Amino acid sequence: MAVYTEVPDDELAEFVAGYDIGAVLSAKGIAEGVENSNFLLHTESGFFILTLYEKRTRESDLPFFVGLMEHLAAKGLVCPQPVKRRTGEALGRLAGRPAAIVTFLDGMGVKRPGVPHCGAVGEALARLHLAGADFPMRRENALSVRGWRPLFDAAQERADSVTPGLRAATESALDALEREWPSGLPGGVIHADLFPDNVFFIGSKLSGLIDFYFACTDAFAYDLAICLNAWCFEMDGSFNLTKGQAMIAGYRRVRELEPAEVHALPVLCRGAALRFMLTRLVDWLNVPPGALVKPKDPLEYYKKLRFHQRAESAADYGLVGVPA
């Protein structure tokens, strides 16, 4: 839940007057996204989402994110489409922050994804990878292997306060990943944060993808590894192989995995688990006492990491019919 910025009425009216979407009829802060302020905007021409980019989103990255959404929407992928200002720009400023208006997308995140959802997500992820293939901009993945050591350094002193042994286990996993991290895999634009919150469904049908604010240029199979982590584990920490099969098969219906990607899947899954464990751990250790917003539990990803450490091949994730 996130609405950080109050927008004065007159500034909002003036901002919206810079677009060809009629006058503002309503603007309601919505509980969507965790980094930025989002408003559901009703104007004389329809419903939109207004996003104010808060300080955790680097302003220099915005042209990549906004350009990517335009590119993907133009390719037919259902995602929020930036609305251009009369000047032709998609980015403006409101209440002292960079701001954009994007189209309103129907659908809702599923809270308890089932097997069919996982299959649909696999397919959509592959479509995203293909649609982004000719996107001309690049953005390095700041939260890939080279970004993990600084996170570990920030958290290691107090890691064992979360659970005994966490510091040593994390360091050893990190050491191994730094040695074994693959390079040269097929890549391009990845979403990098395609959690259930960010995939909309209407009934059982996938209706769109949102929140491209971690998107970057990296290996496609790493994005699949993130999704396997985010969608295919049960609440008790067990991996649901049927969901993994559905997701990987869904992906391969649209884009076939190359042998090097198949081979790398276990190490990529370990990396993805470590990445989310580390960012959650840093947030967990830095939450103000008594805060009402409960940070996400880093131990969820510690459990997932241990599952991945026992995985031997992509078959353990549900890949069938391809020798690793």
Place this chain on the structure above:
Amino acid sequence: MAVYTEVPDDELAEFVAGYDIGAVLSAKGIAEGVENSNFLLHTESGFFILTLYEKRTRESDLPFFVGLMEHLAAKGLVCPQPVKRRTGEALGRLAGRPAAIVTFLDGMGVKRPGVPHCGAVGEALARLHLAGADFPMRRENALSVRGWRPLFDAAQERADSVTPGLRAATESALDALEREWPSGLPGGVIHADLFPDNVFFIGSKLSGLIDFYFACTDAFAYDLAICLNAWCFEMDGSFNLTKGQAMIAGYRRVRELEPAEVHALPVLCRGAALRFMLTRLVDWLNVPPGALVKPKDPLEYYKKLRFHQRAESAADYGLVGVPA
């Protein structure tokens, strides 16, 4: 800002299927109201507000609130209109809570009300009083004079920690109000919480009233006193007489004040200031340390109370042309 309850997808779909509004396309938690959970709901037949009533709203009061909105909407007052279930009921249950769907209302609360807004609010308030006149249900105002002593008792021990002398000043104001509180004034349904958050405007035009969850049966002029407190003071605590004039004149264009109401206006204004000071004080003293939600400042209403203690007649609030 308030979204307290997560609603499982399947429960939401089932709940909405009880209405004749098509299937759910989207539901977003919105930052509106402070007591209940509100969602902006998009279905195949349009946009609605879904409210889940949390525990601070007494379930036995809901038929009054929902019935009142129906009554007022039927009289042509623009306010959220409860949508009836196929069973004919306006109240249902969702996620273990009483829940209702009401029509979506365009417009936004003004953050910096000007003189014309105050005039429009005065008019709308009088229209509300007239439209509610034949509403058959009654609800006692639990936050009128008899409710203040228990609030004071809950806060008095620590009142001076907020500002020195607050305890004695509050007790003396309360003693006086208990002695002088008028009875027998013209009354009926009052909104009792018509703050700028709860009055929607589109541009400079008043477009509707929301949040009837403090509505009750009480003196009309007390409702006007609440609005004078809520709308006509400046940020520095000074009373803006021009705003007061506009509000009272707006009210009188629709419903004339009787001499007894004119005479009682200063004591009603003192009572309204004390009521909001006391509820804010109790919240202020009971906020958990480190909480992210900052309670509203009780001293704002302490300042207003002191202004009212110096007021001699309704003329001090901007009433013109009527001898008190």
